[in-house]
Amino acid sequence: MKRVTQKTIAEELHTSTVTVSNALSGRGGVSEQMRSRILQTAWKLGYQTTAQAAGSVTLSVGVIVAARYMAVGKSFYWSMYQELVRALFPVQGISMLEIVEPEAEQGLHLPAALESGDNNALIVIGAMSPEYLTFLTRSAQIPVVLLDSRDPDLDCCAVLSGNYTGMYRMTQCLIDHGFRKIGFAGDLTENDNILDRYFGYRAAMEDAGLAIIPEWVINDQDPALEAHLPARLPDAFACYNDLAAVRLTRVLSRRGIRIPEDLSLVGYDDYLADDIFNHTLTTCHVDMKRMAELAVQLADRGVRGQWTPGQLLQVDCPMIERSSVRDLSGTGTAGKE
Amino acid sequence: MIHACCAGETGPCLLRGRKSGDSGAKKISLKRINSAGQNSPAPKEKKTIRMRDIAAKLGVSTVTVSNALRGKPGVSPEVAAKVRELAVEQGYDLGRIRRGQRHETGSRILVWSPMPSDDGTDRLWSMPEAAVRTITGVLESNGFTVIPFTSLDEVREMPLGVLLLYPAERGVRGKLDRMGIPWIGIGWYDAGRDGCYLSDDVFHESARMTELLLRKGAQSVACGIPSGDRNPLEPRCRIRDTRLGYERTLWHHLLPGQTALINDQNQIQAFQKTPFPNITAKPGLLPEAVQGWILGHDAYLQDARMHSLESLQPESSLVLEDAAGGERIYLKKAFRLHFPDQQIADRTLELLKELKSTGRLPKAVELFQGVIE
Numbered sequence: 001m002k003r004v005t006q007k008t009i010a011e012e013l014h015t016s017t018v019t020v021s022n023a024l025s026g027r028g029g030v031s032e033q034m035r036s037r038i039l040q041t042a043w044k045l046g047y048q049t050t051a052q053a054a055g056s057v058t059l060s061v062g063v064i065v066a067a068r069y070m071a072v073g074k075s076f077y078w079s080m081y082q083e084l085v086r087a088l089f090p091v092q093g094i095s096m097l098e099i100v101e102p103e104a105e106q107g108l109h110l111p112a113a114l115e116s117g118d119n120n121a122l123i124v125i126g127a128m129s130p131e132y133l134t135f136l137t138r139s140a141q142i143p144v145v146l147l148d149s150r151d152p153d154l155d156c157c158a159v160l161s162g163n164y165t166g167m168y169r170m171t172q173c174l175i176d177h178g179f180r181k182i183g184f185a186g187d188l189t190e191n192d193n194i195l196d197r198y199f200g201y202r203a204a205m206e207d208a209g210l211a212i213i214p215e216w217v218i219n220d221q222d223p224a225l226e227a228h229l230p231a232r233l234p235d236a237f238a239c240y241n242d243l244a245a246v247r248l249t250r251v252l253s254r255r256g257i258r259i260p261e262d263l264s265l266v267g268y269d270d271y272l273a274d275d276i277f278n279h280t281l282t283t284c285h286v287d288m289k290r291m292a293e294l295a296v297q298l299a300d301r302g303v304r305g306q307w308t309p310g311q312l313l314q315v316d317c318p319m320i321e322r323s324s325v326r327d328l329s330g331t332g333t334a335g336k337e
Numbered sequence: 338m339i340h341a342c343c344a345g346e347t348g349p350c351l352l353r354g355r356k357s358g359d360s361g362a363k364k365i366s367l368k369r370i371n372s373a374g375q376n377s378p379a380p381k382e383k384k385t386i387r388m389r390d391i392a393a394k395l396g397v398s399t400v401t402v403s404n405a406l407r408g409k410p411g412v413s414p415e416v417a418a419k420v421r422e423l424a425v426e427q428g429y430d431l432g433r434i435r436r437g438q439r440h441e442t443g444s445r446i447l448v449w450s451p452m453p454s455d456d457g458t459d460r461l462w463s464m465p466e467a468a469v470r471t472i473t474g475v476l477e478s479n480g481f482t483v484i485p486f487t488s489l490d491e492v493r494e495m496p497l498g499v500l501l502l503y504p505a506e507r508g509v510r511g512k513l514d515r516m517g518i519p520w521i522g523i524g525w526y527d528a529g530r531d532g533c534y535l536s537d538d539v540f541h542e543s544a545r546m547t548e549l550l551l552r553k554g555a556q557s558v559a560c561g562i563p564s565g566d567r568n569p570l571e572p573r574c575r576i577r578d579t580r581l582g583y584e585r586t587l588w589h590h591l592l593p594g595q596t597a598l599i600n601d602q603n604q605i606q607a608f609q610k611t612p613f614p615n616i617t618a619k620p621g622l623l624p625e626a627v628q629g630w631i632l633g634h635d636a637y638l639q640d641a642r643m644h645s646l647e648s649l650q651p652e653s654s655l656v657l658e659d660a661a662g663g664e665r666i667y668l669k670k671a672f673r674l675h676f677p678d679q680q681i682a683d684r685t686l687e688l689l690k691e692l693k694s695t696g697r698l699p700k701a702v703e704l705f706q707g708v709i710e
Binding site (some may be wrong): 162164165166168169172175176188195196199200202203204206207310311312314316318 | 526528529538540541577578581582584585588589700701702703704706
């Protein structure tokens with residue numbers, strides 16, 4: 001590949017190399033608008049400064065998460081952030097966490113992580129509104145990596161867990177244990193990950209020749225879930241995540257339904273902090289460590305001028321078998337060929 | 338060869354009494370007495386399975402076992418198969434053999450692809466030739482010997498591993514496992530059964546292509562071909578993922594005025610209750626010719642042109658629509674999604690190197706993005 005020089009950028013934007021040089025070195029005489037276009041083009045084309053080429057640039061990552069995911073205490077994305085910090089250590093990178101309030105997300109306010117100009121990469125943990133993500137990627141002059149969510153315009157790179165294959169595996173586990181009447185719990189309109197998991201459930205059911213009963217696809221976030229539960233329940237539910245499985249267990253227990261004696265459940269995430277269900281729920285293990293490593297790798301490549309836009313990496317999730325699934329098959333060796 | 342085979346079947350006692358199996362058998366019994374005397378009512382003591390254990394069980398010599406496991410000549414295929422099967426059953430650590438063999442047979446890779454059929458129907462079902470060339474090319478230029486084969490009966494020498502190219506029969510995996518031969522599924526996957534798979538991400542790619550069609554202004558879209566898309570070799574994932582990816586996009590991106598055809602019983606059922614209020618579903622046929630097709634394979638292009646909509650069953654079709662109206666633009670261009678040859682070839686190489694040094698392959702489905710052109 002031809003080396004990208006300041007001249008390449010100038011030609012791309014129909015401007016002079018002097019303007020490009022001024023913009024890249026932060027000197028005056030360039031409009032703010034032009035400067036941002038130059039910076040954006042520079043990293044998209046893979047322009048490397050002398051320091052970048054020598055590998056002496058410190059990776060400084062701004063990390064943003066929507067406030068709704070960051071409950072005080074332990075939470076899935078707090079752990080994900082810890083893994084990011086750990087993954088940054090070997091490349092001697094540093095990070096700064098910023099929580100995006102709902103108002104900022106709706107009002108399309110630029111996070112300080114971008115505005116300050118101190119960072120050379122941005123990692124977004126978890127889902128944001130499509131409008132906000134589009135806004136972010138359009139305004140960012142640095143590589144943006146999405147962790148556990150996807151870009152609606154598919155321009156920036158993303159690292160996901162294997163939602164589709166993972167939920168296929170969990171549903172298959174229920175089928176292997178002899179279940180035929182299987183429902184799904186999750187809010188399909190909430191985000192792409194849940195939708196992918198729902199389709200993983202669909203795929204496994206279809207492969208086994210089992211019907212999807214619309215009443216058995218329930219929304220665990222429904223405040224009136226208990227009232228909306230169908231009178232005739234399936235024998236098992238594939239839940240979009242572990243928390244949904246816990247919510248469902250509580251609602252079912254009020255009807256006197258026991259897990260796994262009366263109904264079996266599988267989850268997804270393998271993350272329940274200190275919940276007692278942690279030791280009993282059969283679930284899909286999301287490898288946060290690997291996901292964080294890949295996100296850092298992508299950001300690092302972006303900073304070193306080796307950026308491929310729109311890369312989507314998925315980390316497959318193995319199943320963790322515990323005791324929330326009863327064996328109906330009677331063979332005791334469910335799942336073996 | 339034939340002689341060895343007969344001896345194995347008819348004279349196990351003779352062999353056990355005479356040959357090197359003798360000392361092996363004695364040692365085993367001594368060990369058993371020792372462990373039984375030492376302890377506990379534990380029914381089965383966990384112990385390392387050795388070649389002589391396998392030899393004793395089958396009534397052959399340890400040399401025969403060793404040769405069979407290492408894929409050396411001088412053992413009949415039948416006996417070799419029995420030895421391998423028992424070794425796997427007993428939990429013999431085959432990784433040890435592979436680690437020890439690194440220098441002699443460690444670079445032999447068998448590539449399985451099914452026999453082409455006489456009537457040419459397989460054109461729909463094979464991996465793109467260019468992709469196969471890229472993968473074998475990368476392996477060969479890195480010192481691996483690539484040997485194509487079409488049946489497991491042809492396997493004479495123990496390879497380092499086997500690549501099962503799409504469309505691989507599911508049964509082959511079980512046979513390979515029983516023979517203790519590691520394999521990588523390429524161009525397909527099966528999340529319901531542990532294994533090492535490298536594939537393109539058909540589900541998300543189909544969703545992406547559908548979105549592209551809708552954004553380009555197709556007013557009516559359909560997926561797959563209406564009939565004749567069943568093949569006994571098909572491991573289902575590709576066709577299924579194409580359809581489900583298509584549907585996933587409809588749920589999110591169907592715009593006012595756009596209609597989409599669902600022609601699959603499973604999908605129709607699911608669509609009776611879509612959580613997206615902008616979509617209404619009604620049974621019937623598309624009022625106009627379909628403007629955008631999502632097809633699982635290049636070869637379907639011809640079929641899609643040939644198939645008129647009359648061949649669809651009215652009762653098994655469902656039309657989704659948003660609102661009436663909209664300008665009709667017929668799409669003339671075929672967008673193609675390219676198989677991620679290079680990425681999969683590079684990853685295959687990495688995995689085989691890992692297999693060579695550790696004797697193991699990770700059990701995971703790894704999916705790669707293709708390029709839309």
